[in-house]
Amino acid sequence: MDALSMDARSKAAGTGEIVYRHTLPVRLTHWINVLCLAILLMSGLQIFNAHTSLYLGNRSDPAHEVLSMRAVQKPDGKYAGQTTIGSVTFDTTGVLGLSKGANGRWEAVGFPSWITLPSYRDLATGRRWHFFFAWLFVLNGFAYLTYALVSGHLRRDLAPTGRQLKNIGHDVVEHLKLKFPKGEDAKRYNVLQKLAYLAVILALLPLVVLSGMTMSPALDAAFPFLVDFFGGRQSARTVHFLCATGIVLFVFVHVFMVLISGVWNNMRSMITGRYRIEPAE
């Protein structure tokens, strides 16, 4: 079937050409990653709740918190949840510092029960979840990176071309108008997609692993440069928290894009690999 008749047929059916977009290793590692990141985030917030402050350097000096959450009693006797970032304090009652637990009762806790794993306070179990899925996440990440390098996925699908980089301004404008590529251009990732994925795969996710490792007193003895790289164990804890925040922001944008650029088509392509190309006008 030549391209012309394919095009004519798809136009007639109103469906568009179907391409094989995601290979099995990409789909598999993607969904394992979804599971790992969800559990790592929720168990990570359970661990954070054991000490709801962040610092820079090696020590946790109470006077030098860069972020902290707490419950305070106000002059009228009522309690409020407060979050301080730098020197600015926000009232975060109901969400951070003070929130309703699973039983409906107010509790003084950093992140609320509905987003932590387990939902009740249990640091030991939170750590079990976290480290089990941290290993799965790291092994999955290595499997993906090895595949991406060996198969050419990284070079072929993710590295932006010179032409794409030159036209980045145009892409930004089109994205802001929520207009997405069609036809030939839709067969590969656009430049913003490529840069976002590369930043996550090569910077954010490795950084979250390395900053997590730096919180380990044993690994700090084995690899002293880790602590120096982050500027101290407490800095590493702060970076770990920021990376997690970055991942959450990425996921929000990613899921939003999936929803508005053809949710069923996108979901099908990440499950079966097949993606329908909307014909160019």
Next chain:
Amino acid sequence: MEFNSKLSRRGFLTRLSAAGGALLLGGCDQLSQSPAFRDILGKAEGVTQRVQRFVLSQRSLAKEFSESDLSAHFKANGSLNVDDPTYQAQVPLGFSNWRLKIDGLVARPTELSLDELRRLPSRTQITRHDCVEGWSAIGKWKGAQMTPLLQSVGLKPEARYLVFHCADMLAPGARYYESIDLIDAFHPQTILAYDMNDAALSVPHGAPLRLRVERQLGYKHAKYVMRIEAVSSMVGIGGGKGGFWEDRGYEWYAGI
């Protein structure tokens, strides 16, 4: 009309996702409490221990800091005092009648006074103390080195762990205890600390003696150490998991 139906659909979807989320969380909580599932999650500890021991050599030292790095306030955690008349009687005497007992699988069971411990080969180190809760503090520790002490009492070949029996009860009826294996016992930075920040160890920090095992988390650093027992297994000691917190679900290997 259409507006209304959209609203209710949105309401329905919100309720559905809330119910789905609650179900998922409830499911995770149930898994968290299932002994079989906890055991599966716990397998990660063995992997972590093997990998960390592989990348750590016996000579890998925890970083040592300088005096200017010391924490102005070093938080005391866990037990802050010991509710025991024999212990309390020793506090005003500076623990002069107190004895550390070393027994179990050793060739020469020994009792040592604080003065005798102070005369043993010592080591001074300024290190970072990392609590499992997430905070860190830097303190200066001076104590008897474990290696020459163990050589003098002579470990029997079947000895695999050292159990540190403590004076404090952190839960009703549950005396604190901890254990380390011989790799950590013979590490050069493993000491029985009697001084902290150039003063005799205070009661909140574990007077008269606390363990420093610098490449592991804070709860391994047993305070109020009364007796060191060399054993071949943890069976029959406390809850059998090798420590007070280990009996309550925490990792025995606390390298991370």
